[in-house]
Amino acid sequence: MSAPKKVFWLCLAIFGIMIVPYIGAYIQTDGVFDKNYFDFPPLTPEKIFKDFSWPVFWTVAAIFAVTMLLYFFPTLFGWKKGERNIVRARPSVAFPIWFWAGLVVWGGSFLFLIGHFSGPKWFLNWAYVPLYWGFTFMLDGIVYKRTGGKSIFNNDPQELVAIGVASVSGWLIFEYLNFFVLEYWYYPKGDLVKDDVFCTYAVFASSALLPLCFEWYSLFNSFPRFVNKYKYGPKISVSKSFQVVFIVSAYVALFLMPFYPTYLCPVIWLSPLIIITVALDLLGIWTPFAPIKKGNWTPVLFMALTYLVEGFLLEGQNYASASHAHGIVHTDYPGYWVYNVPFVNDFHIFEMPVVGFYGYLPFGIYCLVWWISFAFLLKIPTDFAKYESPVY
Numbered sequence: 001m002s003a004p005k006k007v008f009w010l011c012l013a014i015f016g017i018m019i020v021p022y023i024g025a026y027i028q029t030d031g032v033f034d035k036n037y038f039d040f041p042p043l044t045p046e047k048i049f050k051d052f053s054w055p056v057f058w059t060v061a062a063i064f065a066v067t068m069l070l071y072f073f074p075t076l077f078g079w080k081k082g083e084r085n086i087v088r089a090r091p092s093v094a095f096p097i098w099f100w101a102g103l104v105v106w107g108g109s110f111l112f113l114i115g116h117f118s119g120p121k122w123f124l125n126w127a128y129v130p131l132y133w134g135f136t137f138m139l140d141g142i143v144y145k146r147t148g149g150k151s152i153f154n155n156d157p158q159e160l161v162a163i164g165v166a167s168v169s170g171w172l173i174f175e176y177l178n179f180f181v182l183e184y185w186y187y188p189k190g191d192l193v194k195d196d197v198f199c200t201y202a203v204f205a206s207s208a209l210l211p212l213c214f215e216w217y218s219l220f221n222s223f224p225r226f227v228n229k230y231k232y233g234p235k236i237s238v239s240k241s242f243q244v245v246f247i248v249s250a251y252v253a254l255f256l257m258p259f260y261p262t263y264l265c266p267v268i269w270l271s272p273l274i275i276i277t278v279a280l281d282l283l284g285i286w287t288p289f290a291p292i293k294k295g296n297w298t299p300v301l302f303m304a305l306t307y308l309v310e311g312f313l314l315e316g317q318n319y320a321s322a323s324h325a326h327g328i329v330h331t332d333y334p335g336y337w338v339y340n341v342p343f344v345n346d347f348h349i350f351e352m353p354v355v356g357f358y359g360y361l362p363f364g365i366y367c368l369v370w371w372i373s374f375a376f377l378l379k380i381p382t383d384f385a386k387y388e389s390p391v392y
Contacts, residue, residue, distance in 0.1 A: 001283065007377055010279055013275055014279075017254065017275055021254045021258060022180075024255040024257060037179060042178070042190075043186060045186050047262075049262060050345075052344070056343040056344060057347075057355060060358060061354075071305065080233075081232075082231050091148035091149060096144050099137065099138055099144070108130075109128075109131040113131070124332055125197065128205045129201075133208045136211045136212050140154075146222040159381075159383075160211055163210050165207070170366075172203075174272075180258045188338055191334075192333075193334045201334070213303070214384065216307075227298055230296070234295065235293060237292075244278075250274040250275045254267060265343075272366060276366070277289060277369050280376075285372065287368075288303055307363050307367065311352075316350055318337060318350065319351055341353050341356050368384060
């Protein structure tokens with residue numbers, strides 16, 4: 001298939017993620033949307049999900065536990081022990097200057113947030129931008145140190161910038177899909193700033209979400225034994241017929257989301273991942289699932305793990321930016337978020353329901369497939385779409 005045709009089909013697949021739930025919502029509302037349906041930021045959810053379900057909770061918890069068991073003991077699931085490769089000595093290098101700059105920026109922003117200061121307001125409104133990017137450069141500096149002078153920023157700073165640009169659209173898709181599920185997450189303090197200011201903040205803050213993911217991925221790959229741990233697993237190949245079934249099912253689920261927001265909670269995290277991954281594979285473009293055909297699960301398991309780790313840190317930073325007394329949240333930070341998850345909205349770690357952290361696993365993989373799509377469409381050279389592990 002020619003490159004222009006691949007671009008067309010990939011754009012069509014991504015456009016479908018946006019338009020299909022809108023069509024579903026249009027039919028569900030008889031074409032008359034509530035005046036607040038597309039308000040951003042959402043200050044309160046359209047519906048409070050109060051019904052807690054023990055069967056749902058324990059089912060998700062069991063799946064979560066099995067997944068963690070796989071990470072710690074892959075041989076129980078059919079993986080063979082990785083070979084003990086000879087680890088070549090790496091040049092000893094000092095932490096680069098951007099590590100120290102990132103540490104100061106992140107540390108200063110974090111201390112400002114947990115200090116619950118009310119001003120200066122201009123910094124408080126934008127605190128997550130230096131917080132996220134400061135930590136990104138910290139991680140990059142750690143990778144640089146561990147690999148003897150190789151990292152994304154050092155080897156290809158343009159790619160890090162491009163990943164940041166892709167991150168904005170990659171995340172805002174989820175903010176858009178959140179409209180159709182009556183707000184699984186919302187920003188109760190979002191009205192502390194004007195809507196246009198909040199939208200601008202959302203753009204700049206979300207620019208670091210994918211770079212954080214790729215920095216963790218690079219860091220994981222700097223541990224050879226960790227890489228080999230998942231290299232020799234079950235070989236699985238999915239036929240094109242099944243792939244078509246997957247992508248059609250994902251679109252159907254997106255269409256039904258506005259009708260059944262209570263029951264289709266996982267769809268918001270799974271459907272975009274399935275659609276983009278299948279579209280890329282059908283077009284002959286590498287995805288982190290491709291190495292599984294040879295038994296190498298490292299790329300997909302590493303990418304999933306990136307946001308389980310980073311998501312925990314993000315939730316902790318978010319929670320620490322507010323004071324909590326007698327069940328009342330007080331913060332002057334407009335970007336503070338709260339969850340409203342059906343059936344499992346109890347037993348929180350920070351603001352996140354404990355089993356809700358499982359949603360970070362597919363989101364981590366989504367970050368990679370979204371970047372691969374973005375890079376392919378704009379002809380951006382990227383090591384992450386060429387190799388099963390980055391060269392950094």
